[in-house]
Amino acid sequence: MSGDILKNSILYSILRPIVTILFKLFYRPKYIGRDNIPKNGRIILAGNHKNNLDCIFLISSTKRPVHFLAKKELFSGLKGVLFNNLGLIPVDRKNKSHSSIELAEKYLESEKMIGIFPEGTFNRSNDTILPFKIGAVKMSSDTNSKIVPFTIKGDYKLFSKNLVIEFLKPMEVKKDLEIENKKLEKIIKDNLEG
Numbered sequence: 609m610s611g612d613i614l615k616n617s618i619l620y621s622i623l624r625p626i627v628t629i630l631f632k633l634f635y636r637p638k639y640i641g642r643d644n645i646p647k648n649g650r651i652i653l654a655g656n657h658k659n660n661l662d663c664i665f666l667i668s669s670t671k672r673p674v675h676f677l678a679k680k681e682l683f684s685g686l687k688g689v690l691f692n693n694l695g696l697i698p699v700d701r702k703n704k705s706h707s708s709i710e711l712a713e714k715y716l717e718s719e720k721m722i723g724i725f726p727e728g729t730f731n732r733s734n735d736t737i738l739p740f741k742i743g744a745v746k747m748s749s750d751t752n753s754k755i756v757p758f759t760i761k762g763d764y765k766l767f768s769k770n771l772v773i774e775f776l777k778p779m780e781v782k783k784d785l786e787i788e789n790k791k792l793e794k795i796i797k798d799n800l801e802g
Contacts, residue, residue: 619694620673620694620695621673623694624667624668624671624673627664627667627668628667628668631661631664631665631667631668632668634766634767635661635665635764635765635766635767635768635771636767636768636769636771637665637668637771637772637773638769638771638772638773639669639772639773639775640772640773640774640775641774641775641776642669642670642775644756644775644776644777644778645669645670645672645721645756645775646754646756646778647672648672648719649719650716650717650719650720650721650751650752650753650754651721651722651753651754651755651756651778652716652721652722652723652724652744652747652748652753652754652755652756653666653674653721653722653723653724653755653756653758653775654723654724654725654726654744654755654756654757654758654792654796655725655726655757655758655759655760655796656725656727656731656737656758656759656760656796656800657725657727657728657729657730657731657760658730658731658760658764659730659764661764662725662760663676663678663723665760665771665773666723666758666773669773669775670721672721673695673720673721674721674722674723675695675696675697675712675715675720675721675722675723676696676697676722676723676724677696677697677699677708677712677722677723677724677743678691678696678697678698678699679698679699679701680698680699680700680701682696682698683696683698695715697711697712697715697722701728701729709743709746709747712724712743712747713747713750713751716747716751716753717751722747722753724743724744724747726740726741726742726743726744726789726792726793727739727740727741728741736797736800736801737793737796737797737800739793740789740790740792740793742785742786742789744789744792745781745785745788745789745792746785748780748781748788749781749783749785749788754778754779754780755778755779755781755792756775756776756777756778756779757775757776757779757792757795757796757799758773758774758775758776758796759773759774759776759796759799759800760772760773761773761774761800774799776795776796776799779791779792779795
């Protein structure tokens with residue numbers, strides 16, 4: 609496992625600056641609360657999901673590698689080679705297997721950072737957010753990792769300058785995962801509506 613993490617970090621560290629420069633050039637994003645992301649140690653970034661570019665927005669927010677949980681369909685063909693080497697963790701959304709959560713927890717136990725969108729898919733509804741799946745708080749509880757909630761507001765329009773990501777204060781997950789999941793969901797929803 610440690611060898612895989614090391615390999616992924618090397619490719620990530622090569623591509624991240626390039627992706628970040630291009631993203632900032634084309635979207636002119638604003639970053640709020642980046643000091644809420646710890647500089648080291650196990651952490652989970654969890655927030656709303658608007659667009660495929662959300663992952664790049666997160667990558668551009670911190671120099672720490674972010675290991676994302678992503679749908680397994682992204683891991684086929686040539687792009688699968690890239691995604692596998694960037695430390696993405698495949699999730700089978702049709703099968704209730706816990707293997708993706710277990711792998712993400714191994715990353716956390718190696719003091720890495722995980723990125724997750726608890727809605728599970730893009731929010732195409734008129735609701736502020738979709739109901740959260742429990743994976744983020746389960747990983748937090750299982751590995752004693754804090755969650756840094758984040759919100760993404762604005763649109764991915766070129767040069768619009770209205771795209772904002774805000775990182776909120778880290779939260780610790782207590783025993784009742786259902787309650788903690790609702791708490792995380794409320795923190796993010798309140799920030800989006802505020």
